[in-house]
Amino acid sequence: MVESGTACVxxxxxxxxxxxxxxxxxxxxxxxxxxxKAEIISxxxxxxxxxxxxxxxxxxxxxxxVVGMISVQIIKARKAKSFEGEPVVxxxxxxxxxxIYGGLIFGLGWAITGACPGPLFVQIGAGFTVVIVTFLSAIxxxxxxxxxxxxxxx
Amino acid sequence: MMELISQPWPWYVAGIFxxxxxxxxxxxxxxxxxxxxxxxxxxxACIPAKIPFFNYDWxxxxxxxxxVVGTLLGGFLASQFLSxxxxxxxxxxxxxxxxxxxxxxxxGMMPSDVFSWEALLSVRGLVFTVLGGFLVGFGTRxxxxxxxxxxxxxLSNLQxxxxxxxxxxxxxxxxxxxxxxxxxLSL
Numbered sequence: 001m002v003e004s005g006t007a008c009v010x011x012x013x014x015x016x017x018x019x020x021x022x023x024x025x026x027x028x029x030x031x032x033x034x035x036x037k038a039e040i041i042s043x044x045x046x047x048x049x050x051x052x053x054x055x056x057x058x059x060x061x062x063x064x065x066v067v068g069m070i071s072v073q074i075i076k077a078r079k080a081k082s083f084e085g086e087p088v089v090x091x092x093x094x095x096x097x098x099x100i101y102g103g104l105i106f107g108l109g110w111a112i113t114g115a116c117p118g119p120l121f122v123q124i125g126a127g128f129t130v131v132i133v134t135f136l137s138a139i140x141x142x143x144x145x146x147x148x149x150x151x152x153x154x
Numbered sequence: 155m156m157e158l159i160s161q162p163w164p165w166y167v168a169g170i171f172x173x174x175x176x177x178x179x180x181x182x183x184x185x186x187x188x189x190x191x192x193x194x195x196x197x198x199a200c201i202p203a204k205i206p207f208f209n210y211d212w213x214x215x216x217x218x219x220x221x222v223v224g225t226l227l228g229g230f231l232a233s234q235f236l237s238x239x240x241x242x243x244x245x246x247x248x249x250x251x252x253x254x255x256x257x258x259x260x261x262g263m264m265p266s267d268v269f270s271w272e273a274l275l276s277v278r279g280l281v282f283t284v285l286g287g288f289l290v291g292f293g294t295r296x297x298x299x300x301x302x303x304x305x306x307x308x309l310s311n312l313q314x315x316x317x318x319x320x321x322x323x324x325x326x327x328x329x330x331x332x333x334x335x336x337x338x339l340s341l
Contacts, residue, residue, distance in 0.1 A: 016183070018216075020183070021216060021217050021220040022220065023182055023183075024179075024182065024183075024185070024217045024218075024220040024221040024224065025220040025221065025223060025224040025227075026224060027175065027178055027179070027182070027221060027224060028220065028221040028222060028223065028224020028225040028226075028227070028228060029224045029225070029227050029228040029231065030171065030224075030228060031171070031172070031175060031221075031224065031225050031228060032224060032225035032226060032227060032228020032229040032230075032231070032232065033228040033229075033231060033232040033236065034163070034167075034168050034171045034172065034228075035168075035225065035228070035229065035232075036228070036229055036232035036233055036236070036237070036263075037159070037162065037163040037168070037232055037236060037238075038162065038163045038164070038165065038167065038168030039162050039242060039263060040168060041229070041263055042242060042263035042264065043263065043264045043265065043268070043269065044242060044244045044248065044249075044252075044260070044263070044264075044265075046327075047248050047252065047331060047335075048244065048245045048248045049327075050324075050327045050328050050330075050331035050332075051247070051248055051251065051331055051332070053245040053247045053248045054245045054248070055165070056165050057165075058165075059164075059165030059166060059169060060165045060168045060169045060172065061169070061301070061305060061306070062169065063165065063166050063168075063169020063170060063172075063173060064168075064169045064170075064172035064173040064306050065173065065305070065306055065309045065310060066169075066173065067169065067170055067172075067173025067174060067176075068173040068175075068176035068177075068187075068306055068307065068309070068310030069309065069310045069311075069312070071173065071174065071176055071177035071180075071310070072176060072177070072180075072310045072311050074177075075177060075180055075181070080180075080181065082180065082181050082182065082183055082184045083181055083182060083183070084182075084183050084184070086183075086184050087184075088180045088181070088184055089184060090180070090186060090311050091186070092311075092313060093298070093299075093304075093308050093311075093313040093315040093316050094315065095314070095315040095318065096298070096315075098296040098297055098298060099297050099298060099304075099315050099316075099318050099319040099322065100318060100319075100322050101296060101297075102292075102293045102294065102295065102296025102297030102298070102319075102322075103293065103297040103304075103318070103319040103320075103321075103322025103323050103325075103326065104293070104322045104323075104325060104326040104329075105289050105292060105293030105296065105297075105326065106289065106290060106292075106293025106294045106296075106297055106300060106322075106323055106326060107293070107322060107323040107324060107325060107326015107327040107328075107329070107330065108289050108293070108326045108327070108329070108330040108334065109285075109286050109287070109288070109289025109290035109291075109292075109293055109326075110290065110301075110323060110326070110327050110330075111326070111327040111328075111330035111331045111334070111335060112281075112282055112285065112286030112289065112330060112334070112335070112338065113282065113283075113286035113287060113289075113290055114264065115290070116189070116190075116290065116294070116300045116301040116302070117189045117190040117192065117193060117290060117291075117294060117300050117302075118189040118222075118225060118300070118301070118302055120287075120290070121189075121222045121223075121225045121226045121229065122225050122226065122228065122229035123229065123263075123264070124226055124229065125225070125226035125227060125228065125229025125230040125233070126229040126230065126232065126233035126263070127230070127233050128263075128264055128269060129271070130269055130270050130271050130273070130274055130283060131269070131283075133274060133283045133284060133287065134283050134284070134286060134287035134290075135287065136287070137283070137284045137285075137286075137287030137288045137291065138193055138287040138288065138290045138291030138294075139193050139196055139197060139291055140287075140288060140291065141287065141288040141289065141290065141291025141292035141293070141295070142190075142193040142194055142196075142197050142291040142292065142294075142295045143197045143201060143203075143205075143208075143291075144288075144292055145207075145291070145292045145295040145296050146194070146197060146205045146207035146208050146295070147203070147205050147207075149207050152296065
């Protein structure tokens with residue numbers, strides 16, 4: 001069994017009541033608004049990106065990576081604790097061939113749908129209800145991967 | 155102020171917000187950013203079918219589901235109350251290319267002649283919606299993450315496997331856009 005890399009490494013040891021999750025909902029709301037307002041959910045923006053005809057998406061992803069990188073380095077350097085009092089732990093990603101094969105396949109799908117998993121949810125919320133079908137199909141894709149996982153190279 | 159909000163937001167504003175999601179999740183509760191995992195949790199919750207990969211305590215990961223439901227709500231709020239009244243501005247070259255391949259509707263964020271319930275009844279709409287979705291779900295899980303988990307979280311944490319994954323996302327997307335999409339649009 002290859003568990004690492006795709007395993008659940010997010011869980012915290014602290015048991016929290018359900019409503020403590022509402023802060024993630026709130027963060028998600030902001031995230032969704034940004035995705036609509038910066039037109040990241042647009043199929044056209046993804047086409048522009050892959051055709052190298054607009055800087056927009058490169059700017060978005062590039063800025064996000066730089067901001068994320070600086071933040072993570074500060075958190076690590078200060079050995080910061082979460083608001084729940086736990087030391088922040090970020091697990092390393094282990095390499096496996098899935099990152100190549102799966103990565104290529106996801107890229108094909110990203111260009112077709114104009115959406116990675118995040119924008120799928122936002123598109124549905126923004127009223128593109130047919131994306132529910134895309135979303136269900138993505139769940140099915142995830143399920144098929146889970147079922148045939150042991151037969152795939154990793 | 156309202157005018158500023160209803161206009162499309164520039165890339166650096168979006169980039170800063172998305173980048174800050176990384177420390178926000180780490181500090182809120184030691185969570186690492188990654189959206190495609192939600193698809194796995196939904197499988198684990200709804201259709202585990204005794205598959206070992208879906209046999210885990212998904213409830214421990216429910217924060218991830220709250221987050222994605224939040225993004226959906228955010229999409230709703232932004233499109234209802236903050237939407238840009240103008241048509242989208244699409245790069246001329248991209249628009250000309252897509253027009254040549256039969257895309258007609260450029261008014262919204264998605265072309266309704268490819269993505270809509272009516273279009274779903276055509277071979278073209280079916281392929282874009284169903285096949286596209288399948289590749290996204292299958293590919294991200296095999297890769298162990300998507301744009302958020304690998305390209306943003308992984309690169310932020312200087313993980314070279316995430317750099318490999320991100321390059322593969324781009325290569326797959328470029329190949330499909332240049333060689334696949336013109337054919338798929340002709341269906």
